[in-house]
Amino acid sequence: IPTVGGPSLPLLSYIGAVRSLTKTMDIIQEGYTKYKGRCFKYAEPGNWCVVVTSPAAVEELAKAPEHVLSFHAGAIDLIQIPYTLGPDIAHNSYHIPLIRTRLMRNAARMFDDIHDEVVSAFSDHWQVQSAKFERGARSRTSSLVCRAINRVFVGLPTCINADYLAVQKGFTINVVLPAAIIKLFPEFMKPLVTKLCCSIPGSIDRVGRHLKTTIAERLRVADSTTENQHHDEKDTPNDLLQWLIETAPQGHERTVPALVLRILVVNFAALHTTSTMVIHSLYYLAAHPEHAAALREEVDRVVRADGWSKASLGNMRLIDGF
Incomplete structure (x- = not known):
């Protein structure tokens, strides 16, 4: 996987990790420009972050089961839960x-x-x-x-x-x-x-x-x-x-x-x-203020008919799509 934001060699990768603390957007934009449709990685403090830009690969990751790609395990590592929020x-x-x-x-x-x-x-x-x-x-x-x-x-x-x-x-x-x-x-x-x-x-x-x-x-x-x-x-x-x-x-x-x-x-x-x-x-x-009138009209129409409720919110298709 190609690297952006700094070197990928051991120890030298900390250069990119330090840069990522303040320049994450620039690093990701650099990677997207160079490797659009592919994967790239950049160093963060303590780990590598892999960015996937291929729609097919994104769909594959989204469908991966929890035992293959665990959101919970990722959250534990990302915000250091055992130390910040505690082992409980x-x-x-x-x-x-x-x-x-x-x-x-x-x-x-x-x-x-x-x-x-x-x-x-x-x-x-x-x-x-x-x-x-x-x-x-x-x-x-x-x-x-x-x-x-x-x-x-x-x-x-x-x-x-x-x-x-x-x-x-x-x-x-x-x-x-x-x-x-x-x-x-x-x-x-x-x-x-x-x-x-x-x-x-x-x-x-x-x-x-x-x-x-x-x-x-x-x-x-x-x-x-x-x-x-x-x-x-x-x-x-x-x-x-x-x-x-x-x-x-x-x-x-x-x-x-x-x-x-x-x-x-x-x-x-x-x-x-x-x-x-x-x-x-x-x-x-x-x-895009041109959408405001249509959104407002839908809300007024649905609320006049059904009032404010969870069901009426479900009938606001434009609001949901926006």
Whole structure:
């Protein structure tokens, strides 16, 4: 596989690895220009990154089973999960099937809460008539998405708490930056480097200040109620935090710090992927304003007929395609 960004020889490859810390876009563009339709690689701290540009090869990779190409194993290496997020997250991802089942099953029932939070967040963060509307679009979008997803994750009033939201929005940097530093060192030094550069315990403490009372009370109720009684209880909270409490294995995972870390991890996975998608949709719409009228007409027509619901969103074909 051809190399771009620096030499491929042992030790000398660190030249390209250091360059990749600040020039990744330039390196990838160089590789794409030279090797379009093929594969190329460039050095990153601690590993090589292989870029595939052939549509056929991309399709083959997409269809590869988990035991051949593992997303989970790739994530563990990419963000150094055993060191940044800890071995519990690396080796017991019980929250993932929980999201795939409980969240999807409850999506329609939670739609009104999400819609309410999106409307409130738009009112608080987006002033369309302001001359400064075009500034800070990414930050405003991140705030909107963070509030909406945390309405589902922890509910009101925590999902609108400014300090809580600030920790969630900054958590990505607190994971990605230490991971990049940790990858520079050999395995035996990584635990020490983690202690020196990782600020995640501080994030857990800050979020814990907002959630510890709620978690402690919910754990008390869960521990004093049988499973059948628990599911019959109509006023049981219906959010991710509650599902984690109901599913977490006995022992350390049923403590405030462990549950707070799960909330942080799920936010880490959900926040920036969703906000990036939303902000790029806005950028594309700003670049092609001729599509705005058709999109607006579809939304008005569907909402007049069906109101705001998960089903009505499914009928917005142009919005989905855009």
